[in-house]
Amino acid sequence: MKTSPLVVAQLSDTHLFADRNQTLLGLSTARSLEGVLQQIKQLQPQPDLLLLTGDLSQDETPTSYERLRKLVAPLGLPTYWLAGNHDQLALVQWIPDLAIAPFSADKQFFQGDWNFLLLNSAALNCVHGELSNESIDWLETQLEANPHPTLIALHHPPLPIASEWMDNINLKNAAALIDAIDRHPQVKVVLFGHIHQEFDQQRRNARYLGAPSTCVQFKPRSRDFTVDELKPGFRLLSLYPDGSIATQVQRIQDCPPLDLTATGY
Ligand SMILES: [Fe+2]
Numbered sequence: 001m002k003t004s005p006l007v008v009a010q011l012s013d014t015h016l017f018a019d020r021n022q023t024l025l026g027l028s029t030a031r032s033l034e035g036v037l038q039q040i041k042q043l044q045p046q047p048d049l050l051l052l053t054g055d056l057s058q059d060e061t062p063t064s065y066e067r068l069r070k071l072v073a074p075l076g077l078p079t080y081w082l083a084g085n086h087d088q089l090a091l092v093q094w095i096p097d098l099a100i101a102p103f104s105a106d107k108q109f110f111q112g113d114w115n116f117l118l119l120n121s122a123a124l125n126c127v128h129g130e131l132s133n134e135s136i137d138w139l140e141t142q143l144e145a146n147p148h149p150t151l152i153a154l155h156h157p158p159l160p161i162a163s164e165w166m167d168n169i170n171l172k173n174a175a176a177l178i179d180a181i182d183r184h185p186q187v188k189v190v191l192f193g194h195i196h197q198e199f200d201q202q203r204r205n206a207r208y209l210g211a212p213s214t215c216v217q218f219k220p221r222s223r224d225f226t227v228d229e230l231k232p233g234f235r236l237l238s239l240y241p242d243g244s245i246a247t248q249v250q251r252i253q254d255c256p257p258l259d260l261t262a263t264g265y
Pocket residue numbers: 013015055084194195196
């Protein structure tokens with residue numbers, strides 16, 4: 001029986017622009033992503049797949065998605081993605097750059113012994129998240145059909161993270177999702193982005209994990225929007241055939257300073 005883990009790198013909130021040099025709070029989001037990808041290239045073993053958990057683009061131009069593909073594809077790793085609140089274009093239009101190998105637009109797939117289910121929590125013209133009834137029904141059907149260890153990914157956090165401003169823009173109908181997860185013990189991991197910070201909480205059978213952004217970070221336990229000085233990073237997960245996991249966040253070392261006085265983004 002195979003006992004080596006499947007290795008997944010979660011990259012979140014890349015917030016890319018059409019222009020490589022355009023900045024978010026003083027930081028070129030393309031350059032910080034390049035730093036993160038450079039670090040991923042050094043990993044031994046290499047991840048089996050990349051999972052991009054939304055807010056792929058900041059300016060929502062076709063060129064920004066093309067840039068994402070140009071930066072990530074050379075790694076040659078299977079790359080899956082889902083939309084965030086900043087990906088309105090991805091919600092309304094088919095984006096070819098995100099469907100050509102090694103990118104895949106699939107929202108359900110098996111890798112190793114694990115079942116991956118990717119949910120769209122982004123709603124048109126909303127910053128907060130919502131899951132449609134169709135999404136919840138689809139999830140229930142998938143979970144009833146497949147008892148394999150399961151990882152669910154979405155952009156918005158289904159649990160409060162103790163930051164008031166962020167908890168006002170999290171997943172609005174989280175109860176339906178959590179109820180489905182609670183009733184299906186094969187769900188071992190729930191991954192999300194949106195919060196631009198690390199988060200780790202066990203609830204019954206599942207571990208709820210949030211990732212840093214590959215660009216700017218938000219300060220944990222803040223009442224209002226606050227930028228954090230922590231470096232850009234990503235989450236690594238080792239998924240074992242028996243459903244157990246190991247995970248850690250890694251950050252890059254070199255990154256230009258941020259505009260810490262910003263009151264929004
Ligand atoms: Fe974001």
